[in-house]
Structure formats: C-alpha cells, structure tokens
Amino acid sequence: MTAPPAASVDGLATSVVLAAHGIRKSFSGVEVLHGVDFTLRRGEVHGLVGQNGAGKSTLVKIIDGAYTGDAGEIQVNGVPLGPGGPGASRKRGIAMVFQEFSLIPAMPVGQNILLSREPKGRTGLIDDRGVRRQARDALARIGADIDPDRLVEELPVGSRQLVEIAKALSQDASVLILDEPTASLAAAEIRVLTEAVRKLTADGLSVVYITHHLDEVVAICDRVTVLRDGAVTLSAPTSEVTISTIIEGMLGRSLEGTLAYQPHDVDRTGAPLLRVAGLRNRRLNDVSFDLHRGEIVGVAGLLGSGRSELMRAVFGVDGLDAGTIQIGGRQVDIRRPGDALAAGIALVPEDRGRAGLVREHSVGHNILMAAWRRFARAGFINDEAARRTAEGFVEQLNIRTTGLDQEVKGLSGGNQQKVVVAKNLSVKPSVLLLDDPTVGVDVGSRREILVQVRELAAEGNGILLVSSEFEELSGIADRVLVMKDGAVVRVLDRDAGDDLSQEAITRAVQSSEVGPAETQG
Amino acid sequence: MSGMAPPAVSAEGRHRFARRLPSGAIIYLGFVLIFVLFSITLRDSGFLTLENQLNILRQTAFVSVMAFGMTYALSAGEIDLSIGAVVALTAMVTAVLLRDANALVAVPAGLSVGIIVGLANGLLTTRLRVPSFLITLGMAGIVGGLSRWITSLQPVPVLDNTYTFTFGSGDIGPFPTLFLWTLAVLLVAHVVYRKTTFGRELLATGGNRTAARYSGINTARIRIASLVICSSTAALAGLLYVGRLHSARYTLGETDLLTVIAAAVIGGTSMAGGRGSIIGALLGSLVMGVLNNGLILMGFSVTEQDIARGVIIIVAVALSLREAPES
Numbered sequence: 001m002t003a004p005p006a007a008s009v010d011g012l013a014t015s016v017v018l019a020a021h022g023i024r025k026s027f028s029g030v031e032v033l034h035g036v037d038f039t040l041r042r043g044e045v046h047g048l049v050g051q052n053g054a055g056k057s058t059l060v061k062i063i064d065g066a067y068t069g070d071a072g073e074i075q076v077n078g079v080p081l082g083p084g085g086p087g088a089s090r091k092r093g094i095a096m097v098f099q100e101f102s103l104i105p106a107m108p109v110g111q112n113i114l115l116s117r118e119p120k121g122r123t124g125l126i127d128d129r130g131v132r133r134q135a136r137d138a139l140a141r142i143g144a145d146i147d148p149d150r151l152v153e154e155l156p157v158g159s160r161q162l163v164e165i166a167k168a169l170s171q172d173a174s175v176l177i178l179d180e181p182t183a184s185l186a187a188a189e190i191r192v193l194t195e196a197v198r199k200l201t202a203d204g205l206s207v208v209y210i211t212h213h214l215d216e217v218v219a220i221c222d223r224v225t226v227l228r229d230g231a232v233t234l235s236a237p238t239s240e241v242t243i244s245t246i247i248e249g250m251l252g253r254s255l256e257g258t259l260a261y262q263p264h265d266v267d268r269t270g271a272p273l274l275r276v277a278g279l280r281n282r283r284l285n286d287v288s289f290d291l292h293r294g295e296i297v298g299v300a301g302l303l304g305s306g307r308s309e310l311m312r313a314v315f316g317v318d319g320l321d322a323g324t325i326q327i328g329g330r331q332v333d334i335r336r337p338g339d340a341l342a343a344g345i346a347l348v349p350e351d352r353g354r355a356g357l358v359r360e361h362s363v364g365h366n367i368l369m370a371a372w373r374r375f376a377r378a379g380f381i382n383d384e385a386a387r388r389t390a391e392g393f394v395e396q397l398n399i400r401t402t403g404l405d406q407e408v409k410g411l412s413g414g415n416q417q418k419v420v421v422a423k424n425l426s427v428k429p430s431v432l433l434l435d436d437p438t439v440g441v442d443v444g445s446r447r448e449i450l451v452q453v454r455e456l457a458a459e460g461n462g463i464l465l466v467s468s469e470f471e472e473l474s475g476i477a478d479r480v481l482v483m484k485d486g487a488v489v490r491v492l493d494r495d496a497g498d499d500l501s502q503e504a505i506t507r508a509v510q511s512s513e514v515g516p517a518e519t520q521g
Numbered sequence: 522m523s524g525m526a527p528p529a530v531s532a533e534g535r536h537r538f539a540r541r542l543p544s545g546a547i548i549y550l551g552f553v554l555i556f557v558l559f560s561i562t563l564r565d566s567g568f569l570t571l572e573n574q575l576n577i578l579r580q581t582a583f584v585s586v587m588a589f590g591m592t593y594a595l596s597a598g599e600i601d602l603s604i605g606a607v608v609a610l611t612a613m614v615t616a617v618l619l620r621d622a623n624a625l626v627a628v629p630a631g632l633s634v635g636i637i638v639g640l641a642n643g644l645l646t647t648r649l650r651v652p653s654f655l656i657t658l659g660m661a662g663i664v665g666g667l668s669r670w671i672t673s674l675q676p677v678p679v680l681d682n683t684y685t686f687t688f689g690s691g692d693i694g695p696f697p698t699l700f701l702w703t704l705a706v707l708l709v710a711h712v713v714y715r716k717t718t719f720g721r722e723l724l725a726t727g728g729n730r731t732a733a734r735y736s737g738i739n740t741a742r743i744r745i746a747s748l749v750i751c752s753s754t755a756a757l758a759g760l761l762y763v764g765r766l767h768s769a770r771y772t773l774g775e776t777d778l779l780t781v782i783a784a785a786v787i788g789g790t791s792m793a794g795g796r797g798s799i800i801g802a803l804l805g806s807l808v809m810g811v812l813n814n815g816l817i818l819m820g821f822s823v824t825e826q827d828i829a830r831g832v833i834i835i836v837a838v839a840l841s842l843r844e845a846p847e848s
Contacts, residue, residue, distance in 0.1 A: 315735075317734075317735070336734070336739075337734055337735050337736070337737050338737040338738070338739055340737075341736075341737035342737070347735065349735055354729075354731055354732070355731045355732055355735045356732055356735065357729065357732055358724075358725055358728030358729040358732055358733075358795060359728075359729070360728055360791075360795055360796060361724065361725070361728050361795065365721065365724075365725075368721075369721075369725050369732070369733070369736045369738075370736035370737050370738075372718040372721045372722065373718050376717070376718045379717045379718055379719060380716050380717055381716055381717060381718060381721065383716075423736065427737075
C-alpha cells in the first residue's frame with residue numbers, strides 16, 4: 001500500500017479514496033436514500049451524522065457491500081466498486097467496525113484479531129507466537145495497551161472496541177468505517193479511541209465516523225456530512241460548522257431548551273419515597289441516599305465506578321451483603337427484580353438488547369412484557385385493553401413503528417429504547433431507575449425520553465438517572481451523586497447552591513480521584 | 522394494526538418486515554400439497570377412504586399430544602428428551618395397577634409419573650443450572666431403566682374394557698376417542714398458550730431470559746412448569762398407548778422423540794425458544810402421520826420406512842426453518 005502525502009488543496013481529485021454518487025435505495029417500495037453523494041478524502045476523519053432512520057446505516061452498508069444500491073455508483077480510488085458483497089469491499093481495503101461486536105467472547109484477543117488469517121508455521125499448524133506478535137503489533141498501531149492473551153469477555157467494552165478496530169486494521173484496510181464507536185465508552189476510553197483514530201489518519205488511513213455525539217464530530221472530524229430522511233442536508237469542513245448548525249441539519253429545528261433545567265416541586269416532607277441505607281455487596285461500598293417525591297437524582301461516575309451496580313442492587317439483580325431499602329418509610333425485601341417491581345421500582349437497564357427486549361417479539365408484546373398480569377382475569381388476558389394501552393405508549397413516546405405487531409428488532413436504536421422505557425412505564429412505577437438510557441440514541445428520541453422522565457417526576461414519582469452525558473444530568477437533575485469505587489464520594493445539590501453545570505459535574509467526577517480515601521472491601 | 526401513525530421505520534425494519542411471510546404459512550402449504558399428492562398417487566391403495574383417514578387420526582394422536590407439550594418446553598427455551606421413557610414408565614405403571622387395583626388408581630398414578638419426572642427435570646435444570654438437554658437425557662436413562670425393571674421386560678396385558686374404550690380403542694359416534702383426546706388437549710393447550718399470562722411469560726422467558734427476569738417474571742417457575750407440562754403430555758400419551766394396544770410394553774414410545782420434536786419444529790416452533798404454535802404442532806404431527814401412512818400404503822418394509830422417515834424429517838425441518846431468514 002502506497003502512502004501518499006496528505007491532500008494538497010488543488011489535488012482533490014487524486015486524494016479522493018472513496019466516492020459515492022447518487023446512491024438510491026428502496027426497501028419494499030419505500031425509498032430510504034434519495035440519491036446521496038458522499039466523498040471521502042485520504043487521511044481525513046469524516047463524520048456521518050443524522051437521526052436514527054436517516055439512512056446512515058443503509059449508506060455505509062451499501063459501501064460495505066452488505067446491501068446493493070438501486071442506483072448510483074461507488075468508486076474506490078477512482079475505480080468502480082462492482083457488486084460482490086462484503087468480500088469485494090474488503091478486498092478493496094474497506095473495513096467496517098460494527099456496533100454489534102464481531103468478536104468471539106471466549107477467545108483470546110490475539111486469536112480474535114487474526115481469526116481465520118492465522119500465521120502458519122512450516123508444519124502448516126498455527127504459529128501461536130506469530131499470532132501473539134502480529135496481534136500485539138496491530139494493537140500497538142492504535143496505541144492500545146491490551147494483552148493479546150486475555151479473553152475478550154474479560155475486557156471492558158471500551159477495550160473490546162479497540163480490539164475490533166485492530167482486527168479491521170490488520171486486514172490491510174485503507175478505509176475504516178466506525179459505527180458509533182464511542183456509544184458504550186467512558187470518557188477515558190473515548191480519549192484512547194480518538195487518539196487511535198488520529199494516529200491512523202496520520203498514516204494515511206481514512207475514517208468514516210458515525211456518531212450521535214456531536215461534540216466528538218467537532219473535536220476529531222475534518223469534515224462532516226449530515227443526513228436527514230435519506231438526503232444530505234449538510235456536507236462541509238468541521239471548521240465551517242457549529243454543533244447548532246449540525247443539529248439544524250439533522251432535525252430541521254433546534255434542540256435548544258430541552259436540556260435547560262426547569263425548576264419543579266420536590267416534596268421533601270415526610271418519609272422519603274426511596275431510602276437506601278448502607279448498601280454493600282461485592283461492588284458497592286456503603287451507599288446511602290434518599291430520593292423524594294418529584295425528585296430527579298442523577299448518578300455520575302466513570303465506567304466501573306459502581307453506578308450501574310447500584311441500580312442493579314436496588315432492582316434486586318445483584319444480591320446485597322448489607323444495607324436496607326425503604327419505600328415510603330416501609331422496609332422492603334428485594335431479592336429479585338420481581339420484588340422490586342412489586343414494590344414500585346422499575347429499571348431501564350444499561351444493555352437494552354440483553355436485558356430489556358425480546359428482539360424477535362413484537363413491539364406490543366415487548367411493551368407489555370412486565371404488565372401482562374394487569375390485563376388478566378383469572379390468568380386470561382384481555383387483549384383489547386392490553387392493545388389499547390400499548391398503542392397509548394406508542395403515541396405518547398412517539399415510537400416510530402409500522403404497528404404493534406412489528407418485530408422490535410426492526411426498529412432503530414432510539415425507538416427500541418423508547419420501547420424499553422414504555423415497558424417500564426407500563427408497570428406504573430413510583431421509582432424509576434434509568435441506567436444510561438440515551439446511549440446510542442438519536443437526538444430526537446433522546447429528547448422524547450427525557451421529556452417522559454420529567455413528566456413522571458412531575459406526577460410525584462422519583463427518578464434515579466445514571467448518565468454518562470453530563471449535559472443531561474446538568475439539564476434535568478435536582479441533585480447529582482458522584483460515585484467512585486462503589487461509593488458515593490460527593491453530592492452536588494442545586495438547592496444547597498452547588499453548581500450543576502456540565503463542567504462542574506465533569507470536574508467533580510474527575511477530581512473524585514482525590515476524593516476521600518475509601519477503604520476497599 | 523390499523524389506525525397507527527404513518528409507517529416510518531428504519532431501513533432494516535422495512536427490509537425484514539417484507540421478507541417475513543405470515544408465520545407458519547409453509548406448514549399449511551406443505552400439508553395440503555402432500556395430501557393432494559397422496560390422494561392422487563395412492564388412490565388405488567385406499568388412501569382417501571374414511572377408514573384410512575380415521576386411522577391416520579388414531580395413529581397421530583400420541584405424537585400430537587406430545588408435540589403440544591414439546592411446544593411448551595421449546596418455547597421456554599428448554600427441551601425434554603425423556604418423553605419416550607415417560608411414555609414407557611407410565612404405560613407400565615398404569616397397566617400393573619389396572620391389573621392389581623383399578624382404573625381410579627391406575628390413571629392418576631400414570632399421570633403422576635409424568636408430573637414427577639417433569640418436576641424433577643425442571644428442578645434439576647433450574648437449581649443445578651445444567652441445560653435441560655443434559656438433565657432430560659440422563660432422566661431418559663433413569664426412567665427407561667425403571668420401566669424395564671418393574672416388569673422384568675415382560676409385557677403387561679390390560680383387560681379393563683372401560684379403560685381401553687376411554688383411552689384409545691373406542692369410538693364415540695364416528696369419532697375415535699383418540700381423536701377426541703387430541704382435540705381436547707389441543708384446545709386447552711392452544712388457549713393457555715395464546716390467551717393467558719402464563720403463555721406470554723413463557724414466550725418472554727424463552728425469547729430472552731434476562732429481559733424476562735428484568736421484567737419481574739419468575740423465569741425458574743416458568744421453565745419448571747414448561748417441563749412439567751411436556752412430561753405430563755407424555756404420560757397422557759402413555760395412557761393412550763395402553764388403551765389402544767390393550768397392553769403395556771417397555772418399548773412403547775421409544776421411537777417417538779424425534780417425530781415429536783420434528784412435528785413441533787415443522788409447525789413453526791423455534792428450537793431457540795420464544796416462538797411457537799400449538800396449531801402448527803398439530804399440523805406438523807399430521808404431516809408426519811400422513812407421510813407415514815403413505816409409506817405403508819406404498820408397500821415399504823418396516824426398515825425402509827425407518828430410513829425414509831429419517832430423510833423426510835431432516836428435509837421437512839430444513840424446509841420449515843428456511844422461513845426464518847436470520848440465524
């Protein structure tokens with residue numbers, strides 16, 4: 001592979017590695033891409049943004065060869081990319097890193113990276129040392145410090161993403177397509193990843209970067225292309241755009257206002273709605289807090305700080321070694337999620353695919369999964385009432401679906417998450433726990449979810465919201481618990497005059513590094 | 522769904538939606554096709570006679586009833602490989618008690634064989650966290666051994682005419698009692714599967730056990746119940762075999778396992794759990810029965826039938842699974 005210098009201003013034609021012209025694609029008679037143009041230059045990071053369903057995935061799947069376009073042409077280094085599926089694209093140096101990881105969890109990192117391309121010794125058997133060495137080289141190329149002998153299932157999600165990139169790279173890619181690479185990463189991991197991407201472009205590699213995080217687009221992309229409803233609404237160097245202009249391109253309207261804090265009533269009289277005292281287990285170290293009626297409490301912390309573990313403990317997924325949970329002053333014994341739901345506590349889990357949905361089941365059945373008993377008499381379901389309720393949620397949350405009978409796996413990520421939220425609203429909880437509910441969710445769905453959260457609080461219920469989007473916490477939370485090593489190390493309270501700006505929360509999370517020295521149990 | 526907002530789905534959504542046929546379509550089509558084919562080619566061998574059709578209904582009753590139960594187990598994400606052995610043990614226990622006591626003792630005792638084995642399967646599977654595949658395979662050995670042991674491999678004749686009339690040999694009007702049993706179990710199984718909270722929670726558990734647990738469903742209880750139901754239908758099949766054959770043998774049911782699973786899967790039930798159909802299981806069972814009947818009328822020997830049946834099961838299951846484009 002030749003490594004030409006970075007693009008010169010007048011050498012545009014030669015510096016284009018990938019050009020798509022007039023791409024059209026229809027599914028069952030409905031056109032979802034209306035003649036899209038997309039140009040990728042050598043050595044650039046090109047942000048591709050748009051709401052879920054705008055056509056980003058369809059476009060990159062056509063480039064990747066998973067789909068065939070109905071019209072238009074794709075050229076790689078000036079030569080048309082014929083049909084031939086993903087294999088053909090792979091041969092031309094296009095590598096796609098999927099959101100859903102393609103790694104085999106029970107296999108070591110090294111074997112994963114070189115899967116089915118293992119170096120062989122003279123005997124024709126796999127050269128294990130060679131595998132390890134090549135894997136280490138591939139990881140070093142993106143600056144990832146990961147032991148090739150570790151099993152993928154032992155790695156945090158962020159590291160898995162890096163392994164995935166190393167795997168794609170080791171196939172001699174010149175164009176790397178990253179589909180929401182930071183969706184499930186913590187701040188520190190995002191830094192490592194963006195470092196890795198920069199390193200690669202310095203080597204002449206080009207990157208298509210799909211993301212919902214617009215601040216990342218501005219920070220690391222050279223150009224940005226915005227899609228809305230299957231058409232390009234904006235394509236420009238990032239130096240010429242702002243986050244607001246990108247959002248305008250995505251929505252056709254501005255998001256401003258949704259994330260501004262709205263003062264609201266919190267009932268602090270009497271027993272708190274939820275009182276958690278002295279929770280301890282393998283991952284939690286003496287966690288106590290109160291949640292009042294109408295209150296929205298945010299939980300901030302890095303991945304592994306214990307924020308998800310706190311949710312899981314309160315919801316009865318993980319057992320407790322010590323500590324009590326009270327609802328409205330009455331102690332409740334929560335041993336399994338069923339107990340929590342019976343006590344009025346619901347959870348929107350971190351991993352909606354694994355713990356939230358039955359992907360093969362319909363939208364209606366997913367929404368009602370936790371609530372069938374509410375629609376049954378002597379065990380027999382009143383389908384009419386159940387359907388009406390589910391339809392109500394589809395409308396209330398603006399879930400974009402062909403109907404209650406559509407399989408949930410056919411929905412976009414944001415709409416799938418809205419189904420999970422609807423499912424948890426269907427049990428009429430008085431305490432709603434949300435574990436990073438807007439990860440991998442487009443701006444529009446995110447707003448709709450946050451609006452629901454606010455409404456639920458306004459009705460006198462309590463909300464506990466984990467979020468890695470501090471912007472969200474800043475806009476919606478009355479108080480923020482900062483967690484580290486399984487303990488609450490700081491509480492930011494708006495009423496006590498604490499600063500709950502995005503910057504202040506970020507600072508509190510970062511500086512909790514030097515917070516009170518906790519003895520780890 | 523009518524009256525919904527205008528369709529606005531993600532690209533993948535539309536794509537998959539379009540590729541999905543109405544579920545179970547192929548089984549109806551296949552059934553009609555085979556039936557018409559046999560009606561023409563086997564016209565002279567008496568395929569279409571009423572007597573032969575009733576015969577098919579009689580012969581498929583055992584597999585149908587067990588296929589309903591297997592649909593429950595598979596839908597919960599479990600499987601029961603011990604049904605053949607339960608048929609044999611139930612038959613032996615019932616026949617011995619019909620000889621030494623009476624039907625009022627024998628029938629409940631026979632059914633409780635199924636319930637007890639099912640409970641053991643369920644409790645061991647959920648408590649030990651061992652896949653039901655292994656637990657029930659081991660249970661098949663235990664239960665099968667018991668059925669051979671209690672009568673030292675000897676067949677036990679049954680002389681109680683009321684029993685044999687009720688459980689498999691009699692006719693009420695034009696209908697064989699075996700057919701009426703099938704119909705009754707079909708009705709109950711279908712309604713419970715489609716119209717009750719248990720049915721919905723069963724499918725949720727089989728579709729994604731973690732998500733079901735997060736939805737407050739007691740998944741262990743559901744899985745145990747599914748295995749008890751499956752095993753109980755095997756016990757009922759055992760009672761019917763005894764009634765039909767006027768005797769019990771330890772070999773009863775030993776070749777039914779594959780046919781039962783095939784009937785359920787051909788009928789649209791997913792081996793991975795979370796999806797299934799009781800009506801489909803009936804059709805699957807009828808397809809197997811009609812094919813069987815056709816093979817006999819065509820004059821194949823018993824060993825040739827075995828070979829042909831194996832081939833047919835593989836082809837039929839493969840065809841029925843082609844419908845699901847994924848995985």
